[in-house]
Amino acid sequence: MSVFFMVAYLLSFGIGMGPLPWTINSEIYPLTHRSRAVSLSTATNWIGNLVVSSTFLTIASPSILTTYGAFWLYTALAILGWCWLYCVMPETKGLSLEEIELLFRKDEDTSVEDLVAERETFIT
Numbered sequence: 001m002s003v004f005f006m007v008a009y010l011l012s013f014g015i016g017m018g019p020l021p022w023t024i025n026s027e028i029y030p031l032t033h034r035s036r037a038v039s040l041s042t043a044t045n046w047i048g049n050l051v052v053s054s055t056f057l058t059i060a061s062p063s064i065l066t067t068y069g070a071f072w073l074y075t076a077l078a079i080l081g082w083c084w085l086y087c088v089m090p091e092t093k094g095l096s097l098e099e100i101e102l103l104f105r106k107d108e109d110t111s112v113e114d115l116v117a118e119r120e121t122f123i124t
Contacts, residue, residue, distance in 0.1 A: 021045060027092055030101050
């Protein structure tokens with residue numbers, strides 16, 4: 001039974017939430033900062049994986065939360081994260097990279113037209 005649930009988890013994660021951070025990271029950052037921002041996001045992702053894998057055995061010990069408690073803790077954190085993203089992350093389906101950049105741009109940021117002009121002068 002546990003093998004079935006493990007396989008079900010891996011399938012659902014691989015289809016749903018697994019590729020999502022990589023897809024979103026490739027879209028939300030402006031072109032001028034994309035490589036640096038994606039590398040920082042990747043580092044944050046792997047540091048989060050390290051924290052979970054290095055704390056699991058301690059948290060799952062009978063004196064702290066037990067195995068069930070550890071899984072419930074990580075489940076609660078994942079649900080909180082999903083709810084936060086659902087409320088904060090705008091829909092980007094069907095938008096160009098420039099339109100997506102405008103979604104995340106603040107009023108005090110440089111305009112897209114200024115960035116395009118700056119890029120053109122840099123290229124020539």
